[in-house]
Amino acid sequence: MKRLVSLLAVLALLCGVCAVPAAAVQTSAALTLSASKTSANAGDVITVSVSVSANSNLGTLDCNVSFDPAYFAANEGTATTAIMQLGDVRYADASVRYVGVASGYITAGGALFTFQMRVVKPGGTLTLNITKAEDGRSQDGEVVTSQVVANSKRSVTVSCAHSQTKTTVTKQPTCTSAGQSVVTCTVCGRQLSTGTIAAKGHTAGGWTVTKAATCKGTGTRVQKCTVCGATVRTETIPAAGHKLSDWKVTKEPTCTEKGSRTGTCTVCGQTVTEEIAALGHDIPAGTVTKEPTCTEAGERTGVCTRCGKSATETVPALGHRFGEWTVLREATADAPGERERVCAVCGAKETEEIPFGVTLPAETTAGNTQAGTLTETTTAPASEEKAPRSNAAVVGIACVAAVLAVTAGAAAVTLHRKKTRASK
Ligand SMILES: [Zn+2]
Ligand SMILES: [Zn+2]
Ligand SMILES: [Zn+2]
Ligand SMILES: [Zn+2]
Ligand SMILES: [Zn+2]
Structure with missing residues (x-):
């Protein structure tokens, strides 16, 4: 373990010596590469900036911007120089070389220069490669020293803005199952989203009898989907019943006893026996x-x-044969009245309520009484009562018409009450 630690320490020391050759380096400049937009469509023009950190002391730069011509094309003559004078710009198919010189040392950071690229197709990467960087030359001819440029290789990727899309059905919906669709970018081909297409549901066709009904047995009919053939509905067809004819009386009915007869079904041939009602005495x-x-x-x-x-x-x-109504108690504004009529034969009495809550003008009350009299004084037998009643209704309506002319405001309620009474 001890031996391993000491070995690592020696390696670290050696690396430190290799990476920083003290004699060749004075300063270090950090370069960055940025694009005006990193998401674009074909044909878009993007502005790329090459920037440097402050107090870089940079004076000369030789760099190369490389790209895949399938994705980018240089917009020639669009390079601008903010800090650095671009002395030499060479355009090639897949790269542009920029050589620039600053007057003196660059102390303020910022964009050294900018250039424009046209997006042929989104999804490509621009790479800036620094091939040479030197310290700035002072006016009095100071010795030029090579620089170590931090991040000497920088890149920026321009992705697709997915501005043009198409929707493709990947699975057609059926009657019962949902379908699927995908949205794809037509520029880069990337699948952006998937969607569900609702099931279409069955389309019911006509009815087909699968089992015909007989005289006594029920049948069945089905409705199938015209698309998938699935059974959508099943219905029972009621039994048809016998179609009986050719009746033969097998027993004649008498005054007190029932008879019988037999018929034969024209469909199934079955013989059915039916009762014939007793005739009753004459x-x-x-x-x-x-x-x-x-x-x-x-x-x-x-x-x-x-x-x-x-x-x-x-x-x-x-x-009963009732006489005319006799009012026992007139209806008031808030209490019902009562009236009575008596059977001329047996003296049976019948009473009924007179509706309340309606105050009728004097003329209406008179007309009403008259209508009531005409309606109820009929002594005709029950079967003939209809004719006089309809006459009364006509008179009643005539009376209402008169009332309408006198008091238009109370007309509607007047008509209602009259009808109630006249129909009793
Ligand atoms: Zn896209
Ligand atoms: Zn179906
Ligand atoms: Zn039958
Ligand atoms: Zn008899
Ligand atoms: Zn009676």
């Missing part, structure tokens, strides 16, 4: 043994014309 001239009332059915007895037997038949209830 008693055209019977004797009423129990009179029907408003609410209860009566009875009639006689000899059946069909079977010759003595039979009893039901006579339907007659229903």
Whole structure:
């Protein structure tokens, strides 16, 4: 271990002696290379600056800018000299050589000179190589000394700005799976991003019957995707039912007993038996043994014309025959009223509410009463009640029209109330 450490120490000493030949060097200048933009498109012109650190004492510089002509081209005659006088500029296909001289020592740092390059294609690298650097010559003819230039080889890379792109579908979407696309720079060919294209979903075609329905059994039909053939929907077709014809009465019905008949299905040939309802007795001239009332059915007895037997038949209830409405209590602005009518036959009473919350003008009230009278005084049997009612409705509307003319503001509510009453 001890021996290894001492060996390293000797190596370090030797290297130090090699790197700094004290007799040949006075000063050291640090050079930098920078571009006006490091991201560009084809055709762009970039300005490159060669700068030096302060107090470099630099006086003469011989340097070479090399590049791949596939990426850069020199813009000839564009070099400018900020600090250094460029004495000789030589253009070649893949390089430009700059030889410059400063008057005296350079003490202030900054751009020694600048030059322009045209970007043929982004992605290339410019390299500045210092081949010779000497100390500045003073006015009185001081001895020139070679310089060690720190960072004697500098480079700058101009990348692509990806200004022109194209989108390519790399995977087409299907009905159920998403597709994919990539965005590529058409200048440098780099893949910039990927995207997802949504699945298209099925396209339902027409229905196809996969199992036909029979007389008694259900069928099936499916709807398939016109693109991928997948089944999109399945539906049940209801059973068709028999198509019966050729009926034959197998048992005639009587007054009290059911009959039967058989039919044959024209589709499946199956024979189906159906009931025929009993006919019921026919008693055209019977004797009423129990009179029907408003609410209860009566009875009639006689000899059946069909079977010759003595039979009893039901006579339907007659229903009430109400007279006109009598107002028991007028409706007020905030309380309903009440009215009543009485059956002329049995004296049964019926009451109903009169809607409230509407204050009617005097004329309207009069008209309303008249309409009510016309509507309800009918004594015609139940089956004939319709005709007088529609007459009443006409009168009612006529009354409303009159009211409309008198009080336009209350017209809408007036009409509502009248309709309510007239239809009762
Ligand atoms: Zn690009
Ligand atoms: Zn599909
Ligand atoms: Zn059938
Ligand atoms: Zn009978
Ligand atoms: Zn009655």
